[in-house]
Amino acid sequence: MERLLVIEDGDEYEEFARLFLADRYEVVPARSATEALAAMETPGADAMLIDLRFERADEADLLGDADEMAARLFAGDRARAARWLKEQQGTLILGALRDAGHAQPAVFVHDFPARRLANLRALYGRVGAVPSFDAQAIVRALERLA
Amino acid sequence: MTPAEAAAALAHDVGKYVARIARNVPPHGPVPDALVPLLVADLYALPGGERPSARFEALAAALAEDPRVERARAGLWTIDALEAAVRAGEDDACRRACAAALEVEASLRELAAERRA
Numbered sequence: 001m002e003r004l005l006v007i008e009d010g011d012e013y014e015e016f017a018r019l020f021l022a023d024r025y026e027v028v029p030a031r032s033a034t035e036a037l038a039a040m041e042t043p044g045a046d047a048m049l050i051d052l053r054f055e056r057a058d059e060a061d062l063l064g065d066a067d068e069m070a071a072r073l074f075a076g077d078r079a080r081a082a083r084w085l086k087e088q089q090g091t092l093i094l095g096a097l098r099d100a101g102h103a104q105p106a107v108f109v110h111d112f113p114a115r116r117l118a119n120l121r122a123l124y125g126r127v128g129a130v131p132s133f134d135a136q137a138i139v140r141a142l143e144r145l146a
Numbered sequence: 147m148t149p150a151e152a153a154a155a156l157a158h159d160v161g162k163y164v165a166r167i168a169r170n171v172p173p174h175g176p177v178p179d180a181l182v183p184l185l186v187a188d189l190y191a192l193p194g195g196e197r198p199s200a201r202f203e204a205l206a207a208a209l210a211e212d213p214r215v216e217r218a219r220a221g222l223w224t225i226d227a228l229e230a231a232v233r234a235g236e237d238d239a240c241r242r243a244c245a246a247a248l249e250v251e252a253s254l255r256e257l258a259a260e261r262r263a
């Protein structure tokens with residue numbers, strides 16, 4: 001059975017995957033970039049299901065430096081930079097996984113605009129998105145990217 | 147928070163999670179007993195514990211009147227009104243709550259897509 005790395009800041013994606021995707025995938029959970037990178041080494045995974053927004057994560061567990069982001073992108077507004085890091089954390093983690101050589105298909109449960117999704121694909125290769133927690137649509141998206 | 151940010155948060159924080167189990171309930175036959183507590187969790191407590199209808203009202207305050215906001219509000223009222231029966235696992239109530247949850251999600255997703263355009 002293929003393994004699906006589920007990356008999120010809570011447990012809703014993992015619970016969903018164990019309920020509705022367990023006939024297709026063994027679920028491997030990760031709650032941060034550090035855990036995701038470790039899990040891709042052992043036990044490894046064939047595909048990824050990623051939450052975009054990490055609203056509940058501690059800032060210390062996030063990828064990215066809020067001070068640097070504030071200076072570079074948000075005219076020194078650190079609170080806005082920290083919020084941006086949380087809101088985009090899933091794509092930042094995917095970038096770290098790609099940088100580490102993990103090119104497996106990745107699907108977000110998010111309603112990305114078409115242009116944004118095209119940009120993600122240009123940056124990160126095999127990336128898909130489904131707008132809702134639709135088990136059949138997620139399986140189809142992962143199969144298309146395999 | 148700008149209106150576009152509020153709409154995006156509504157679609158993500160409320161719409162996506164309120165419909166998480168509802169969207170995957172088998173279309174025919176009784177709602178499986180094992181799914182009822184998970185359905186209850188989605189419909190009456192968002193990740194973090196806040197009630198979806200309360201989160202909705204907090205975020206919707208940043209938005210102007212809009213029919214999609216009203217549709218979502220009506221769906222959440224329906225879900226709240228069905229709470230006792232859904233918690234009791236009554237099949238008809240669970241089905242109606244699932245339908246309302248999907249309506250909430252669709253309305254909020256449409257709103258968010260328009261506001262970011």
